[in-house]
Amino acid sequence: MTQSPATPLPAPKERRRLRERRSLTQTDVATRLGVSRSTVRSWETGRSAPRGRVGEEYARLLIADPSAARPEVTVPQEVISSELVGAGTSREDRSGTGKKRSARVGVRPGRKRAEGRLTEGLPTEEWLAEDAHAGLSEPSLTPAQAFDALYAFCAPALVRQTYLLTGRRELAREAVERAFQQAWYRWPEVAVDRDPAGWVRATAYEYALSPWHRLRPRYRHPEAPPADAADRALLDVLLELPPVYRRTLLLYDGVGLGLPETAAETEASTPAAANRVLHAREAVAERLPELASPEDLHRRLTELASAERLRAAKPRTVRWYGERRAQQWTRAAIAFTILLIGVTALALGTAPDHYEEPLAPPETIRGLPPKAAPGPLSAAELRLRARLRSQEMNGPERLIPENR
Template sequence: MTQSPVSPQPRPARPAVTPSQAFDALYGSCAPALVRQTYLLTGRRELARESVERAFQQAWQRWPEVAVDPDPAGWVRAAAHDWALSPRHRFRLRHRRAEPPPADPSDRALLHALLTLSPARRRTLLLHDGVGLGLPEAAAETQASTPAAAGRLLFARETLAALVPDQAAPEVLRRRLDELATAQHLHAARPPSVRSRAERRTRWGTVGALAFTAAIVGATTQTLRMAQDHYERPVPRGTEIRDLPPRVAQGPLSEEQLELRALLESSPLHGPERVVPEAR
């Protein structure tokens, strides 16, 4: 007697992950470390938090693109580093004020050595020796060739070796970078607030784009209404002008006008007596 094969039981379907849940998971795993990395790039606590928040706002606004990216964490990291190193911050008043330095002398020396590097060399050093990216990956994220990134890295290491020789070794530098950033007690915003601010920025951007488009359409319409619809050739010099109305000749004076003229001509100084000064 043969037994009928037992059909396999279907596996329970996993609950679908919503975009907000996926975003919150990415934010929770990347944002705290990214704030510390950005602080090492800028030396400013508030700018580090702002850069990370702006990067995740951009990620939420472009979530369909970020969600399918091979490296969403790298996408957000590149956006945060780009915002943090933007030259526009030098014109902002609150970023011109001096930032309180770290309390530990060795931390102050290391941060000062990092800030003496150019932004490109500082970023390459942080990605390679701090984050642990390979040289080709660090070059791609900084939009440079691999030889250029290698030159930046070597120059940055030489500068640190001259300024902080006890902390410049690659095996020591990564630990010291983590200690320096962790000692600042930096905190990131909550994911729901980041998503709500991103959505608010999107709405305001849409309203601004519509208002700008309406202004352009109105200006174009007014220009078309006031513009000439045909070309008028300029009149050459010396051309006789025709079709002008003739000059109107002055007609004869009435009796009242003749009497008034005679009165004015007979008055002293051709004017009424009341305007003549009297001698005293």
């Protein structure tokens, strides 16, 4: 029997983010562990999990101190511009003072990871680490209380972010509510996740960007645009971007995630996420030259999101609707199962229980005389018919024989 590793193994969706945070490729991990690159890929997608000694080394490699990782990989300039190299990580200042400086795309030193109302209330990994270190992660809350706390922290900011992503107020509120309903349905998994806010945010974004909404009657026509002309222009530029570019730009320049975290949440490689950020910025700067600076773009995104009065439902209401929807789906599944069992039983009851030979095909019989048809009457037959028709005939008398 294989034993689970002493070091807890992160969830599959966290493994890639931790690997990219340490600036390691799948080939590097495979070389260190002595496995193939396809095996590492299957670990990160959740198709399989490492066991035994390999699992222990893999867990230590992901959770180890990032400062012990190998030097940062430089991305070719033709793929990413010089300002994107090493984005999302920290590196020592070349001046030799030992101070670290931010290497994020277009982020000046001193910019906070989550600033402005666009990300107000979202718990970052640093806050969660401090709470855990201070002993606040002890199980002192009930599941409902923990869910309500997470909803109070994340829901207002997520509604504003989803509005920038879709341009629809009602769809933004519906997407956030559906994401939290799914989180409550899968609360044992979400509660132990390393980034519960990121889990809910990714679910809300996926629901909001679903192409099936265009088929719904309530979302076929555009909503009323913002009152301010500058806000309308910025929202129009955002909605003209492809959805994946819009989402990447919002996560990086709006929410303030690092480049590896943005790439992991959008299920893309780090160079691909960097290219999307660059192209999205170029598209925005081409239409709105005053937003060429990342700081100005972040500020305008925050102002646009804050200008709309977007409210989320109460957490108790979201939990109630989530439980009701789960009950409805459970009842529907039970009813469908019963129907399937009934149809199967009916088919078994009416099906033949023995083999019946098929009827032989008909054969033509030859040698029989043709069937004769009645021909014309002769002269004697014609006289007899005329005589019978000319005489009076009574029914009963004809049936009584004469006594002789």
